[in-house]
Amino acid sequence: MALAEQLSTTALDVAWIRSQFPSLAQTVNGLPAVFFDGPGGTQVPRRVIDAISGYLAHDNANTGGAYQTSRDTDRMLAEARAAMGDFLNCDADEIVFGANMTSLTYAMSRSIGRELGPGDEIVLTLLDHDANFSPWKALEEKGVTIRAARFNGADCTLDMQDLARQITSRTRLVAVGFASNAVGTINNVAEVVRLARGAGALSYIDAVHYAPHGLIDVRALDCDFLACSSYKFFGPHMGVLYGKREHLQRLEPYKVRPNTNSIPNCWEWGTLNHECIAGIKACVEYWEELGRHANPSATTRREAIVAAHSSVHLHEWALTEKMIAGLLAIPGLKLYGIGDPRRFNERCATFAVRVEGHTPLQLATKLGERGFFTWDGNYYALNVTEQLDVERTGGFLRIGLVHYNTAKEVERMLAALGEIVRLWF
Numbered sequence: 390m391a392l393a394e395q396l397s398t399t400a401l402d403v404a405w406i407r408s409q410f411p412s413l414a415q416t417v418n419g420l421p422a423v424f425f426d427g428p429g430g431t432q433v434p435r436r437v438i439d440a441i442s443g444y445l446a447h448d449n450a451n452t453g454g455a456y457q458t459s460r461d462t463d464r465m466l467a468e469a470r471a472a473m474g475d476f477l478n479c480d481a482d483e484i485v486f487g488a489n490m491t492s493l494t495y496a497m498s499r500s501i502g503r504e505l506g507p508g509d510e511i512v513l514t515l516l517d518h519d520a521n522f523s524p525w526k527a528l529e530e531k532g533v534t535i536r537a538a539r540f541n542g543a544d545c546t547l548d549m550q551d552l553a554r555q556i557t558s559r560t561r562l563v564a565v566g567f568a569s570n571a572v573g574t575i576n577n578v579a580e581v582v583r584l585a586r587g588a589g590a591l592s593y594i595d596a597v598h599y600a601p602h603g604l605i606d607v608r609a610l611d612c613d614f615l616a617c618s619s620y621k622f623f624g625p626h627m628g629v630l631y632g633k634r635e636h637l638q639r640l641e642p643y644k645v646r647p648n649t650n651s652i653p654n655c656w657e658w659g660t661l662n663h664e665c666i667a668g669i670k671a672c673v674e675y676w677e678e679l680g681r682h683a684n685p686s687a688t689t690r691r692e693a694i695v696a697a698h699s700s701v702h703l704h705e706w707a708l709t710e711k712m713i714a715g716l717l718a719i720p721g722l723k724l725y726g727i728g729d730p731r732r733f734n735e736r737c738a739t740f741a742v743r744v745e746g747h748t749p750l751q752l753a754t755k756l757g758e759r760g761f762f763t764w765d766g767n768y769y770a771l772n773v774t775e776q777l778d779v780e781r782t783g784g785f786l787r788i789g790l791v792h793y794n795t796a797k798e799v800e801r802m803l804a805a806l807g808e809i810v811r812l813w814f
């Protein structure tokens with residue numbers, strides 16, 4: 390069955406989905422706003438907005454106090470951890486909240502780095518966002534050797550042979566992205582975890598870009614750490630780290646003395662953003678509701694999340710087919726990353742392009758005037774833009790789709806981009 394047909398038989402109810410996101414109704418210069426900026430941050434459903442304001446209106450307090458709002462806050466934090474545990478398939482005490490993925494990763498690299506020195510090695514990849522690169526590279530200060538696996542320029546996939554070569558008995562940690570925020574490649578992280586484990590090294594997965602597009606199962610992956618950011622999967626601006634309990638217990642965090650020694654709180658610095666954590670709980674509940682729309686017979690929250698992801702996957706795949714076919718028909722346009730429909734299981738709906746004669750900023754600006762929100766530049770995937778030699782000339786135009794985008798938006802975007810390119814030639 391063709392994907393377009395499969396799509397019509399799935400239960401992804403895009404009209405219902407869009408009705409949940411108030412910001413999607415905006416206009417720009419009288420034209421409907423089209424949010425193709427998901428890789429930079431997604432919109433939030435009404436229940437997330439309500440949870441944040443509801444927390445501030447009723448429960449606003451610090452933790453551990455002997456009174457009602459503080460107890461309510463403690464309960465909400467426990468529920469939010471359990472919800473994220475269901476989202477990632479781990480236990481609640483393996484969930485660490487933080488300001489964002491970057492700061493959580495720096496905190497973890499500092500702690501892991503306490504035990505490392507000359508002779509130890511860390512393997513990174515050149516396809517990663519800098520947030521899963523620089524925090525580890527900083528350990529060169531301690532004499533740690535950093536190695537970086539290459540990616541294939543032609544299709545922007547990780548060079549797995551090179552990665553395997555870099556991992557040796559001296560490797561202590563392998564850090565890899567689940568999906569590239571620049572070119573959309575989905576990496577074979579299960580294989581990377583296996584290679585790391587085989588060498589006795591820890592694995593650290595950056596799932597920030599992958600989380601809105603695909604199901605994450607840290608138990609099945611058997612990774613040691615996995616970081617993501619709720620603002621990329623329809624929640625508020627915060628970061629979430631999964632750490633295997635044994636590591637969270639054994640490693641020594643940098644922390645202030647009065648803070649508890651018990652996990653996961655010992656990994657959390659200062660007072661957290663409670664209202665946003667209330668929003669994270671609501672965000673997971675949104676995923677659950679989405680899944681129950683797709684599969685009303687889902688019983689547990691995790692089952693509903695699994696169902697949500699399979700319908701999201703089919704929807705995004707169909708949008709990807711339409712978008713790539715249309716992009717490749719635009720004169721002078723070059724797509725970076727996988728363009729072959731037979732390999733769309735190795736990519737998500739994030740498209741990096743350049744058009745001859747136009748800078749990415751010019752294109753993003755012209756599209757922005759027409760209501761299309763895209764991005765230009767390197768989006769902190771600096772090694773990618775450097776290796777592909779586009780860093781000096783403005784990086785890429787990035788068009789990023791998520792489940793609330795529609796086929797009509799893709800058609801309008803292709804028409805607008807085609808017109809911009811034609812008008813300027």
Ligand SMILES: Cc1ncc(COP(=O)(O)O)c(C=O)c1O
Pocket residue numbers: 428429488489490491492518520521566568569570595596597598617618627628
């Ligand atoms: C793949 C990837 N990793 C890491 C980050 C950094 O996340 P945060 O902003 O939560 O620090 C981003 C942000 O764009 C990203 O796309």
